[in-house]
Amino acid sequence: MIIRALEKHDPPHLTHLMEQLGYPASSEELIQRFRLLDDHSDYHTLVVEWNDQLIGFAGLHRGLFYEANGSYVRIVAFVVDESIRRKGVGKKLIQAIEEWAIAQNISTLVLNSGNREERQAAHHFYTQMGFKAKSTGFSKSLI
Secondary structure, eight states: OEEEEOOTTOGGGGHHHHHHHTOOOOHHHHHHHHHHHHTOTTEEEEEEEETTEEEEEEEEEEEEOSSSSSEEEEEEEEEEOGGGTTSSHHHHHHHHHHHHHHHTTOOOEEEOOOOSGGGHHHHHHHHHTTOOOOOOOOOOOOO
16 A cells, blocks of 8 residues: 555546546546645645556645634545545545645644534544534535
8 A cells, every 4th residue: 555645647436536526527527626735835746556447535635724723634535435434544544644744834724624423423523533522613514
């Protein structure tokens, strides 16, 4: 298993993971989306490769605190293929995120996760990885 930065040829191979995450998209949409993300230096994507297949990924965004000094990394997307969950892949991906953040001189990770029943296993995983539930997120569509 290799955890590495996203490469230009990877986005079409993430369609199954985006669908499992609850955000289906075509290969063409992902190529365009990741091209835009790649143009912004505050975004970084890690992928998990195993047997020449992408089996997980994490989308990361660096940000600055308003409420404190310093910066944080928000895990914007996080998924491990459902066929291999609970085998330590997610834990290794979180550890890789932590290592990357520390190398960027960042000391805080944050993430949001939906309050739906099907997210309970994910919530348990996050607390096992040391995250604390601290807030409720809100969203409003403007279009």
